[in-house]
Amino acid sequence: MREIILVKYGEMALKGANRSTFEDVLLRNLRFRLKRIGRFSFSKAQSTIYIVPEAKTDEESAALVDAVMPRLKKVFGIAALARARECEKDFADISAQAVPYLRDALTAAKTFKVEAKRADKAFPMKSPQICAELGGILLSAYPHLKVNVNEPDVTVTVEIRDSKAYIHAAREKGAGGLPVGTAGNALLLLSGGIDSPVAAYMMAKRGLRITACHFASPPYTSERARLKVETLCEKLTPWCGSIAFYCVPFTEIQEELERSCPEEYFTILMRRLMMQIAQEIAKEENCGAIVTGESLGQVASQTLQAIACTDAVARIPVLRPLIGMDKIEIVDISRKIDTYETSIQPYEDCCTVFTPRHPKLRPDPDEVAEIQNEVDFSEMVRRAVEGAEKKVFAQHIAEEQGSVTL
Numbered sequence: 495m496r497e498i499i500l501v502k503y504g505e506m507a508l509k510g511a512n513r514s515t516f517e518d519v520l521l522r523n524l525r526f527r528l529k530r531i532g533r534f535s536f537s538k539a540q541s542t543i544y545i546v547p548e549a550k551t552d553e554e555s556a557a558l559v560d561a562v563m564p565r566l567k568k569v570f571g572i573a574a575l576a577r578a579r580e581c582e583k584d585f586a587d588i589s590a591q592a593v594p595y596l597r598d599a600l601t602a603a604k605t606f607k608v609e610a611k612r613a614d615k616a617f618p619m620k621s622p623q624i625c626a627e628l629g630g631i632l633l634s635a636y637p638h639l640k641v642n643v644n645e646p647d648v649t650v651t652v653e654i655r656d657s658k659a660y661i662h663a664a665r666e667k668g669a670g671g672l673p674v675g676t677a678g679n680a681l682l683l684l685s686g687g688i689d690s691p692v693a694a695y696m697m698a699k700r701g702l703r704i705t706a707c708h709f710a711s712p713p714y715t716s717e718r719a720r721l722k723v724e725t726l727c728e729k730l731t732p733w734c735g736s737i738a739f740y741c742v743p744f745t746e747i748q749e750e751l752e753r754s755c756p757e758e759y760f761t762i763l764m765r766r767l768m769m770q771i772a773q774e775i776a777k778e779e780n781c782g783a784i785v786t787g788e789s790l791g792q793v794a795s796q797t798l799q800a801i802a803c804t805d806a807v808a809r810i811p812v813l814r815p816l817i818g819m820d821k822i823e824i825v826d827i828s829r830k831i832d833t834y835e836t837s838i839q840p841y842e843d844c845c846t847v848f849t850p851r852h853p854k855l856r857p858d859p860d861e862v863a864e865i866q867n868e869v870d871f872s873e874m875v876r877r878a879v880e881g882a883e884k885k886v887f888a889q890h891i892a893e894e895q896g897s898v899t900l
C-alpha cells in the first residue's frame with residue numbers, strides 16, 4: 495500500500511465563496527513546485543489535498559514523499575501536512591498496516607492517543623470504537639506505551655474517506671498564509687540588503703505573486719553586486735514560486751542627480767525616481783502594488799516626511815510590511831528564509847554610492863517636487879525602463895545550481 499501526503503489548508507477554508515479559487519491556485523502552485531521531482535496525482539476533498547506519488551514500489555513512493563515534504567513546508571496556503579498510509583476501508587487492513595507503519599513514531603514515544611475522523615458515515619464502526627480497538631492493538635504491539643488523551647507524545651489519526659482510509663502519526667506545521675497568486679501581483683524593490691527579501695517573503699505569504707526590480711549603477715556598482723541580488727531571487731523561489739526579475743540601469747539618473755540637485759536632497763529624489771520607474775514596470779507586469787523593505791526610522795530616508803515624499807509620486811499602493819518591525823525581528827526572518835548570509839555580503843548598492851553627508855531628515859513634499867521639476871527626467875526614466883533586463887527565476891533551476899538547498 496502506498497504512502498501519500500495529506501495537505502490541510504486551514505485559513506483558506508474560511509474564505510467562503512473564494513474558496514474554490516483558492517483551492518485551484520494552491521493546486522496549480524503545488525503542481526508547479528513538484529513537477530520536476532516525479533509524477534504525482536492530486537485530488538481534493540473536505541479541506542484536504544491528497545498528493546499521491548505515482549510509484550511502482552513502496553520504497554519509490556516513500557522516496558518521493560521524502561523529497562517533496564521539505565518543499566511543501568515552504569508553500570503558502572498550507573496550514574499542516576502529514577505523510578499518511580493509504581489502507582482499504584476495512585478495520586482489519588487498517589490495524590494490520592498501522593502496526594508496522596507507525597513503528598518509528600511509536601517506538602520514540604512514551605504516550606499516545608488515537609483519533610478517528612469518519613467522513614464516510616456508512617463505515618460500520620463509529621469513531622470511539624475505532625479509537626478504542628486500534629488503541630488496544632497498538633498497546634499490545636508496543637507495550638512500553640501508555641495512553642494519554644490530553645498531552646500525548648504522538649496522536650495517531652485514522653481518517654475514513656470516500657474510497658480509502660488513511661493513517662498518520664506526525665502532523666507537521668505548514669508555512670501558513672495564502673497561496674501565492676490569490677491576492678494578485680506586486681512589484682518588489684529588491685536591494686541587496688537584509689530587509690527587502692524579508693518584505694518579499696511577508697507579502698508572498700499574504701498571497702501576492704512577486705516580481706522584483708533592482709536598480710544598478712554600473713560601473714559604480716559591480717557585476718558581483720548584481721549577482722548577489724540574483725542569488726537573493728533564487729533564495730526566495732521556494733517561498734514565492736517563480737520570480738521575474740528586472741535589473742534597471744540607474745547610472746544616468748544618479749549622475750544627473752549628482753550634477754544638478756542639492757546634495758541634501760539626493761537620496762529623496764533618487765527614491766522618487768526609483769518609484770516612478772517601478773510604476774512603469776508595475777504597469778507592464780500587471781502589478782497592483784509596490785513592495786519595499788522600509789522600516790520606520792531606520793535611516794534618514796525612512797522618516798514619515800521622507801516616506802510622504804516618495805508616496806507623493808506613487809499611483810498604486812506602496813506596501814511596507816516591515817514598517818513596524820525592528821532589525822532583530824527582521825534578521826530572524828531573514829535567517830529563517832535563508833537570505834541572511836547572502837544579504838550581508840559586502841557589495842555596494844546604488845544607494846550607498848552617492849550618499850549625501852547630511853541628508854534632509856524632514857523634507858517637505860512640495861519643496862522636493864519643485865527641486866525635481868528643475869530637471870526633466872522623463873526621457874531618462876523612459877530609457878531606464880526600456881533598458882531594464884528581465885530574467886525569470888524558478889525553484890528547480892535554483893536547486894540545480896545549488897543556491898537553494900532543502
Ligand code: ATP
Binds near residue numbers: 689843844
Ligand atoms: P534593505 O536592507 O532592503 O537594503 P535598507 O534598510 O538598506 O533596506 P534603504 O537602503 O533605505 O534601506 O532601502 C529601502 C528600500 O528601498 C529597500 O528595502 C528596497 O525596497 C528599496 N531599495 C533600496 N535600494 C534599492 C536598489 N538598489 N534596487 C531596488 N530597490 C532598492
Ligand code: MG
Binds near residue numbers: 685686
Ligand atoms: Mg539597503
